[in-house]
Amino acid sequence: MKISEAQKIIDKWIKKYGVRYFNELTNTAILMEEVGEVARIMARRYGEQSEKESDKNKSLEDELADVLFVLICLANQTGIDLEKALKNNLDKKTARDKTRHIKNKKLKKD
Secondary structure (H helix, E strand, O other), X not given: OOHHHHHHHHHHHHHHHHOOOOOHHHHHHHHHHHHHHHHHHHHHHHOOOOOOHHHOOXXXXXXXXXXXXXXXXXXXXXXXXXXXXXXXXXHHHHHHHOOOOXXXXXXXXX
């Protein structure tokens, strides 16, 4: 699925099942909540924190999808074409960092 398709699908879903988009500030707060849920899983499952029993059934896949869903909602309601934005962002990063990481001794493989 292309990002533009995902944006259209989510827009239709919101209009059919969600009634309307939450306002931008509310969606930003929801995005932060969802990112926090991803961070919690990462810290406990892949980091040094011990995982609580109540967290063991949490799905990283589902939480990442929640982040993407709300991010797409914010893009839709602010008129951002995420495919174009991502392409422009990658172009910017390539121009700025094309040799930066290659020269970083901290990233050298053993």
